[in-house]
Amino acid sequence: MTGLTFLLMCFIYFVCIGLDVVMFFLQIRLILLWRNINWLVPIDNAGQLLVNSINDKVSIYLKIQKPLSEKGKLIIALIAFAIIRIILGTILKAS
Numbered sequence: 001m002t003g004l005t006f007l008l009m010c011f012i013y014f015v016c017i018g019l020d021v022v023m024f025f026l027q028i029r030l031i032l033l034w035r036n037i038n039w040l041v042p043i044d045n046a047g048q049l050l051v052n053s054i055n056d057k058v059s060i061y062l063k064i065q066k067p068l069s070e071k072g073k074l075i076i077a078l079i080a081f082a083i084i085r086i087i088l089g090t091i092l093k094a095s
Contacts, residue, residue: 005095009092009095012088012091012092013092015088016085016088016089019081019085020085022050022054023078023081023082023085024047025043025044025046025047025051026054026074026077026078026081027078028040028043028044028047029044029047029051029074030071030074030075030078033070033071033074051074054077055070055074055077057077058073058076058077059073062076
């Protein structure tokens, strides 16, 4: 494996870690929309800026007639990030 390939794989690995963190915060927000769990509230507050910006981007990219609820936006974003994570994970395992 050449040095450049190794650097590319390291970059993809760190992107995968970032996607895992984003999916974690999206799942925490989805849980809190379903039921209020007191010990999850500080974790949600830590990722609030990230989750809110993702929600705003989902609204911009999906141009639909009827606006989505926050839960709908979170589910769509979670599915999109999971698909990207699966693709990048497959690339990492293939090399």
